[in-house]
Amino acid sequence: MQTSDQVTAPPQRQIRAAYTEGTVTVYQAYPPEIGGPAVRDVTPLAHEVHRLVRSGDRAGAAALLPAEAPYPRPAESTARELRLC
Structure with missing residues (x-):
């Protein structure tokens, strides 16, 4: 048991998520050299959609959405997570 005068360093890696009955939000952190270029303000697009x-006009809204690009994952990591190997 931890007392108030003990401080534990945060783990090197962790998954942070918030959830409600209808949604799950997962938070990811990236170093600035990766995260910075990936961030762009989509507020005007979101308002138009x-x-x-x-x-x-759902078809018109769908036409404005950017193409989804799944993050490439090595097959062995996916298999490991699914416990296939």
Whole structure:
């Protein structure tokens, strides 16, 4: 048991997530050289997509969404996580 005068260093790696009954939000941290270029302000696009959805134009909203690019993963890590090997 930890007392108030003991301080534990955070783990080197950890997964942080928040969840509700309908959603799961996973937080990822990247070093600045990776995370910085990946961040862009999508607020105007998000507002336009929201406007189109509210007006019933789901096809128009979908057409504005950027293409999804899955993060490439080595097959062995996926197999290991699924306990296939």
